[in-house]
Amino acid sequence: MTSVVLSSTSKPAAERIRTPWSEFWRKFRRQRLAVASGVFLLLLVVVALLAPWIAPYDPATPDYEHILEGPSWLHWAGTDDYGRDILSRIIHGAGISLMVGFLAVTVGGIVGIVMGLLSGFYEGWIDRIIMRICDVLLAFPGILLAIGIVAILGPGVENVIWAVAVFSIPVFARLVRGSTLALKRAVYVDAARAIGVRNIILMVRHILPGALPSVIVYFSMRFGTSILTAASLSFIGLGAQPPTPEWGAMLSAGRSFIGVADHLTFFPGLAIFVTVLAFNLLGDGLRDALDPKLSQV
Amino acid sequence: MFRYLINRLLGILPVLLLVSVLVFAFVHLLPGDPARLVAGQDATDRDIAAVRAALGLDRPLWEQYVTYVSNILHGDFGISLKTRRAVSEEIGERFFPTFWLTLISMAWATLFGLVIGVSSAVRRGRWQDHGGMLVAVSGISLPSFWLGLLLIDWFSVRLGWFPTSGYGTLAHFVLPSITLGVGVAAVMARFTRSSFIEIAREDYIRTARAKGAFERFVVWKHVLRNALIPIITMVGLQFGFLLGGSIVVETVFAWPGLGRLLVDSVSYRDYPVIQAEILLFSLEFILINLIVDVLYALVNPEIRYR
Numbered sequence: 001m002t003s004v005v006l007s008s009t010s011k012p013a014a015e016r017i018r019t020p021w022s023e024f025w026r027k028f029r030r031q032r033l034a035v036a037s038g039v040f041l042l043l044l045v046v047v048a049l050l051a052p053w054i055a056p057y058d059p060a061t062p063d064y065e066h067i068l069e070g071p072s073w074l075h076w077a078g079t080d081d082y083g084r085d086i087l088s089r090i091i092h093g094a095g096i097s098l099m100v101g102f103l104a105v106t107v108g109g110i111v112g113i114v115m116g117l118l119s120g121f122y123e124g125w126i127d128r129i130i131m132r133i134c135d136v137l138l139a140f141p142g143i144l145l146a147i148g149i150v151a152i153l154g155p156g157v158e159n160v161i162w163a164v165a166v167f168s169i170p171v172f173a174r175l176v177r178g179s180t181l182a183l184k185r186a187v188y189v190d191a192a193r194a195i196g197v198r199n200i201i202l203m204v205r206h207i208l209p210g211a212l213p214s215v216i217v218y219f220s221m222r223f224g225t226s227i228l229t230a231a232s233l234s235f236i237g238l239g240a241q242p243p244t245p246e247w248g249a250m251l252s253a254g255r256s257f258i259g260v261a262d263h264l265t266f267f268p269g270l271a272i273f274v275t276v277l278a279f280n281l282l283g284d285g286l287r288d289a290l291d292p293k294l295s296q297v
Numbered sequence: 298m299f300r301y302l303i304n305r306l307l308g309i310l311p312v313l314l315l316v317s318v319l320v321f322a323f324v325h326l327l328p329g330d331p332a333r334l335v336a337g338q339d340a341t342d343r344d345i346a347a348v349r350a351a352l353g354l355d356r357p358l359w360e361q362y363v364t365y366v367s368n369i370l371h372g373d374f375g376i377s378l379k380t381r382r383a384v385s386e387e388i389g390e391r392f393f394p395t396f397w398l399t400l401i402s403m404a405w406a407t408l409f410g411l412v413i414g415v416s417s418a419v420r421r422g423r424w425q426d427h428g429g430m431l432v433a434v435s436g437i438s439l440p441s442f443w444l445g446l447l448l449i450d451w452f453s454v455r456l457g458w459f460p461t462s463g464y465g466t467l468a469h470f471v472l473p474s475i476t477l478g479v480g481v482a483a484v485m486a487r488f489t490r491s492s493f494i495e496i497a498r499e500d501y502i503r504t505a506r507a508k509g510a511f512e513r514f515v516v517w518k519h520v521l522r523n524a525l526i527p528i529i530t531m532v533g534l535q536f537g538f539l540l541g542g543s544i545v546v547e548t549v550f551a552w553p554g555l556g557r558l559l560v561d562s563v564s565y566r567d568y569p570v571i572q573a574e575i576l577l578f579s580l581e582f583i584l585i586n587l588i589v590d591v592l593y594a595l596v597n598p599e600i601r602y603r
Binding site for chain 1 (some may be wrong): 311312315316319323326351418431434435438439440441442444446447449450454455537538540542544545547549559560563564566572575578
C-alpha cells in the first residue's frame, strides 16, 4: 500500500515536477480541518516554548486575595484555590503535555520500528519472538499496562513517559512489520541486495522510507492518545503531582470545587480536549493525503 | 469448528503463561525487598524474616512461581495489605459493579456507533457524513474524566437529575455509562462507516442493485450484514478499551468497582491486590478476544476451515 504511494506519484514528469512530497502537499492542503489543526499545534509549540514570557502571571505564586475567582479581564480563565492564574498554569502546562506526548511516542515509535523491521526482514524465530511480545503487550489494555509500570517505577512525569511509551511499541512494530514484509520483495530491494548492500543499510535506507507514510500517520494519532493517557494518569493521581501545572493534575485538584468554581476543571479539560482533537484531525488529514487507497474512499 | 476451538484455546496458553510470569515477576521487579514491602514501614528485622518465611520468599524463584500459580488455581490470591482481607473477597465484591457498567456502556455505545456510522456511510460526502465524523473524532479526543466532571456539574449539581456519585439504583448508572461509552461509540461510528463503504463497493452489492433490489433492502440486508463481521471484532477490541476506561471513570464517580480498587491499591502500594487485578483484567481481555474469535468463526466459514 505504501509502495503504491511512491510509484504512482512519481509517474508523470510532464509539465511540473511531481515529487512524492509535492503530491502529498497538494492533497494535504485541501484538508482544511487538518491544516488548521497543524497550524494550531505549531502555535501551541510556540506558546509552550515562550511560556515564561507570554504567561501573564507566575504559575506557582499564590495570591490569597484572589482565591477561586471566575474568569475576568484580569484573569481570563479565573484563579484556583491558591489564587494562582489558571490561564498561566495552562500555558506552562502545554510544554509538559507536549513533551510527555512527544517523548512517549518517539521512544515507543523507535523501539517499535526497530522491532518491526527486524521482525519483517528476518522472519523466522526473531519474528515469532517479537510478535509474541507484541501479543502480550496488547493483551493488557493500554492504561492498565501504564498503571502497572507506574506501580513499579513510582508516580511522576518521567515514569509516565516510559509507561505511555510501552504501549505504543506493539502498534508501531506490527505496522512496520507489515510494510517490511511487502517492501522487502520489491525489485529495487532485490537490486540493492544483488550489488552487495548490507542488511542494515537495506533496512534503514531502502525499506524504512517506504514504511514512513503510515508511521507518520500513526505518530500523529498516537501523540494525541499519549497526551490523553498521560493526563488520565495524572488525574487518577499516578502521574504529575501537584503543584506541577500539568493539565490532568490541575483537573484532579479542581474536582472538589465542582458546582462552586467550575472554571478550575473546565479550562484545563478544554486544553486537553482541543490539543488531542487537533492531533487526531491532523492524523486523519495525513492519512487521507498519504494513503491513496483511503482517499479514493 | 471443534478443531478450530481447540486450536484457538491452545493458542492462548503461551500468552497466559507469559502474563502469569509477568504478574508474578511484578513484585520482584519492585525496588526493594518484597518481604519488607509486605511487612510494612515500621516492621523490625524479625518481622521481615517471619514474613519472608511465611510467604516462601526464601525459596528458589521457580518454586515460588509454581506455588503462586497453584494458589491462584485454587482461588487464593493472598491477603490485602490494606484491609487484611482475602484479595479474592475484595475483588469479588467489586466485580459486578464494573461488569454491569461496562456492559451497559458497551450496549448503548455500539448501537449509537452503528447508527451514526451507517448514516454517515449512506450519505457519504454530505453534511450528515461530515457532521457525524466530526462528532466521532471529537468523541475520541474527549478526556473521559473531563466529560464526567462536566456531566456531574450540569446534570447532578445544577439540575439535580442524577446522583453525583455512588452505586445502587439505575439512576446511578446513567452518567458513568455515558462517560465511559462516548469513546467507544465514536470509534464504532468511524469503523462502521469505513467498513460499510468498503463492502458497498463489492461486486455482489452492485449485482444486488442491478437486479433491481430496493435501496433500503440492499443497505440493510447485504451491506450491513457483511460489514457486521469486522464490526464484531471491533466490539471485542473495544471491551479492552472499556476495561481500561473504567479505571478513570470509576475514579470520577466514586464507583465501587475494580477500576477504583486498582487505583486505590496502587496509591496504597497494596501489591497482592494490584497483582490480582492486573491478572484478572488481562484474563478478561484474553477471554473476550477468544469469544470474539469464536463468534467470528461462526459467522465466517472461511476462517473455520483454514
